[in-house]
Amino acid sequence: MAATLLLALASLQLPTAAPDSASDAVGASPPAQVAARATLPARSAERASSPESDRGAELADRVEIVRTDYGVPHILAEDLEAMGFGLAYVQSEDYGDVVALGLVKRRGTYARYVGHDSIDDDFDAREMHSRAVATFHRLEPATQAVYEGFAQGVNHYVRLHPEEFPAWLAPTFTGIDAHARDIQIWSRGDASRAVRELEAGSGPSGPPSGEGGRGDAGAPATEEELAFRLDGSNAWALSGSRTTSGRAILLRNPHLAWDAGYYEAHVRVPGIVDFYGDFRIGGAFGIIGGFNAHLGWSTTNNSPTYSQLYALEAYPSLENHAVLDGQPLPLEERTTTVDYRTEDGGLAAETRSTWWTPFGPVVYRTDNRVYILKDTRDGEVRRGEQFLKMMRATNLEEWLDIMRMRAHPSSNFTYADAAGNIVLYYNARLPALPHEATEDTAAFARSAADIWSELVPFESLPLYVNPPGGYVQQANDTPDYINLNVRMDRDTVAANLPDPRLRLRSQLSLDLVHNDRMLGLEDVVALKHSPRMLLPERVLDDLIAAAARSGSAPELGQALDVLRAWDRTAAAPSRGGVLFKLWAERYMRGTRGEEPYRVPWDELRPAETPRGIADDEEAVDALLDAVTHMRSEGLALDVPWGDVHRVIRGEVDEPVSGCEGDLGCFRTLSFEETEDGRLAANRGDGWILAVEFGDVPRAYSVLAYGQSPREDSPHYDDQAAMFAREELKVVAWTSEDIEQRAVRRYRPGEEARR
DSSP states (O other): OOOEEOOOOOOOOOOOOOOOOOOOOOOOOOOOOOOOOSOOOOOOSTTOOSHHHHHHHHHHTTEEEEEEGGGOEEEEESSHHHHHHHHHHHHHHHHTTHHHHHHHHHHTOTHHHHOGGGHHHHHHHHHHHHHHHHHGGGSOHHHHHHHHHHHHHHHHHHHHOGGGSOTTOOSOOOHHHHHHTTOOOOOHHHHHHHHHHHHHTOOTTSOTTSOOOOOOTTSOOOHHHHHHHHOEEEEEEEOGGGBTTSSOEEEEEEEEETTSOOOEEEEEETTTEEEEEEOOTTSSSOSOEEEOSSEEEEEEEOOOOOEEEEEEEEOSSSTTEEEETTEEEEOEEEEEEEEEEOTTSOEEEEEEEEEEETTEEEEEEOSSEEEEEEETTTTOOOHHHHHHHHHHOOSHHHHHHHHTTOOSOSEEEEEEETTSOEEEEOOOOOBOOSSOOOTTSEEEOSSGGGSOOSBOOGGGSOEEESOTTSEEEESSSOGGGSOTTSOOOGGGSOTTSOOOOOOHHHHHHHHHHSSSOOBOHHHHHHHHTOOBOHHHHHHHHHHHHHHHHSTTGGGGHHHHHHHHHOOSBOOTTOBSHHHHHHHHHHHHHHTTTSOOSSBOOOTTSTTTOOBSOSOHHHHHHHHHHHHHHHHHTTOOTTOBHHHHEEEEETTEEEEOOOBOGGGTOSSBEEEEEOTTSOEEEEEEEOEEEEEEOSSSOEEEEEETTOSOOOTTSTTSSTTHHHHHTTOOEEOOOSHHHHHHHEEEEEOTTSOOOO
16 A cells, blocks of 8 residues: 555534525624713613524623723623623624634534635534534533523624625524534644654655654744744743732733734623633633633643654554554544535535544554554543633632643643732643653554553643742743742653753743842833843854954944944844844854854753854854845844834834844744835734732733724724833723723623713
């Protein structure tokens, strides 16, 4: 049998409702802002014309939405179902058809309406949706209620605003559709990486040992891998021993693309939940971070290996069988059919097969090997349930007990509470491997005992509770360096954690908080916006010395003057950073595959290395190239950082401080080039929250890209200039704060009232 890629997934094909008759226009404006009033009349029944609309009207009567300045919605609901309803309604108000179309995609029926280009995603989604169907009844009633309410909130908005949606979209979503967004299945990304490794190391019949090769280490990064390197988050928690108020402080700062849909909201159900934070657009439970009256947390990405690739011997005399425990193991073929819209407007269908074992899907086959992927995430369906419990937790013991669920597998959690506790928990669903870790290569399995069957125990995952020095920090590196006063002992934690790593962004994070300085909430906000760039602090002296010694020194005289005078920051007014950034890009690219630093990173000096330049000649050539490029673009070598690096959104066009994490900025931003050659922020710092816990939480926040992507919304660019100027708004938390700052209040579907 020739080597075959087998990555299509299998699941049941599920019917969906017939198209409705709505128009296909988009882009309705949100209601105009009006002054608030303390009470709101009950919703009238004038729109009730069907059981479905009656249901929406009933739920709308049980929720009130108060929009404060900057469009932040405070959802005041009578019960959890009404809370989910209100959250879906405000997301739909601000993001239009994005939420509803997302639910269609999670059903796996999007290609039916838009064409074959979406069919791959539909095949993937069918498996998630079928698992949602099979498991919804297992969720706790409270979680079911939020999902049901969310689906009804989308339906209600679609019925009231049909002009914003495609004509085929019918408002018939259910809690199962909302639940499908939080289903965990095996990773296509992990499977694809494994296949690339296998194909790179394959002969005519595959790797002779049954194990994958390492592939081409110099191969270009895929779009997925590049996004992973760019994305991430920063988080700090400071105990009362480090704060001027004696109260714990939490900083949350996720870094994703500025179209990722972080959404600031406040949900309240009396006696049940009162939570303020970020809710990713499109679901009842996004990647949530925020706070209640007692505690709060922040998520940061981690990157352990959740799945394991196994190589089984193909059974020599039985087709579609492997060998396990000396016996034939049959491979089960599953087929899925997905329909799609053809170019002439008709319907066609495509059927794909996937082969399965009791341990997971077959992702690759050769004449003598069968490769299967077993993923710890596959089958976990309680993600929303865990987040709802966390939102309602009241103390550290309760919160840690909830974390044992590990239903959200891919984040660290940084925690602080009103009792003064701080925590960093390296959350992960790691497999308890009965063999050495193999990363993307395959472990050979002769028996079922060779294949992992349990998760690493909760107690084997890194957990820092109130460490000395009064701080924990996380910036997407391994948990070895959460607090430099307490080095993690790897003999006491899971063996298959990623190898130790502490990159420049993390080192600057530590430098900012690993000290004896006492900080107030406003001080934490100021530190978050530090414009320092750590890379030049480590290499610039070597670069200047190498250039001064070179035969190119006369050509580089002006450049060296600029770099000597530069303050080594990415502050908007700073002069020299643009030149240095261009040099760093060229130098690092020129040394790819070789050590770029004179002193490489050293685990024994994790926050002091790397430093220096390993290749003087390459460094000087890169500087010459950077100078030539700037002159060809008409840029002065000492152009201020903020003349080039901007926040450009709507009517806002402002200079901004901050740089890419690879340059060692904690104020992390990535940029895309505009038509006029400037660089507009489009990734990195986007949503920032800093909260101090006391009798009443006190907090600041900013959402750079605003509550709405609708260009006609007043909340499209109303926080962009504030973000560029490193300002945060005061969070409205108490009822008095909300009432004082309210600009609109309404029930879903009603006009705003004075």
